[in-house]
Amino acid sequence: MPPIELFDSATYSIQFQVNSEWRKVRVRAADTLLDALREGLGLTGSKSGCDNGDCGTCTILVNGLPIKSCIMLAVEADGQQITTIEGLANSPVLQTFAEKQAFQCGYCTPGFIVNCHGLLNIHPDANEETIRIWLESNICRCTSYEEIREAVKSVFAAHSADGAS
Structure with a gap:
């Protein structure tokens, strides 16, 4: 450097x-x-x-x-x-957030998507509790937490399915 x-x-x-x-x-x-x-x-x-x-x-x-x-x-x-x-424009995480409508105003969405990628990098087999704790570091003022949580769980389910094949 x-x-x-x-x-x-x-x-x-x-x-x-x-x-x-x-x-x-x-x-x-x-x-x-x-x-x-x-x-x-x-x-x-x-x-x-x-x-x-x-x-x-x-x-x-x-x-x-x-x-x-x-x-x-x-x-x-x-x-x-x-x-x-x-x-991360072509990311499956971004696509899943869109499919699950895990946003309202969208202001917080980039941070949540990037954070989800970080979680996948560090804890690729994260359970529901780890996901919940991890997502506490981001705030959604529109309260789309349930949709966000479902999107992240869906990403991890797809990731696990890909790894199992």
């Missing part, structure tokens, strides 16, 4: 792999990863909801793990592998 390049007293050039593509972006020391993704790279699928890590609308994957991008500094992501909702 090359050292972070200092442009002036206010900005740095960092690079990371976003959705399988290496990208460079200039950031200030105080910029969050959410700022870098949305403003620096135009990846606006991750949303700002609370700006303190409580709601999960900004959830992305960093090296396969779900991270709240509103509380991670952009400079901490230098050299890391990042997946945003845009990188």
Whole structure:
């Protein structure tokens, strides 16, 4: 990993792999990863909801793990592998959320979908209790929790069926 390049007293050039593509972006020391993704790279699928890590609308994957991008500094992501909702456009998780109508306004949906991918990465055989606990890290203000839970359970059932064949 090359050292972070200092442009002036206010900005740095960092690079990371976003959705399988290496990208460079200039950031200030105080910029969050959410700022870098949305403003620096135009990846606006991750949303700002609370700006303190409580709601999960900004959830992305960093090296396969779900991270709240509103509380991670952009400079901490230098050299890391990042997946945003845009990188999951053809995902069966996204398709299942649509089929199960696991959304109302849709503001929280990208965070839930990315979080579900993280759960699949870490706990591919998650049981209902693990799914319930995992989903507590995201908030849906429209209260679509039952539909979201059913979509996630459906994803895991399909994943288990694929693994069993």
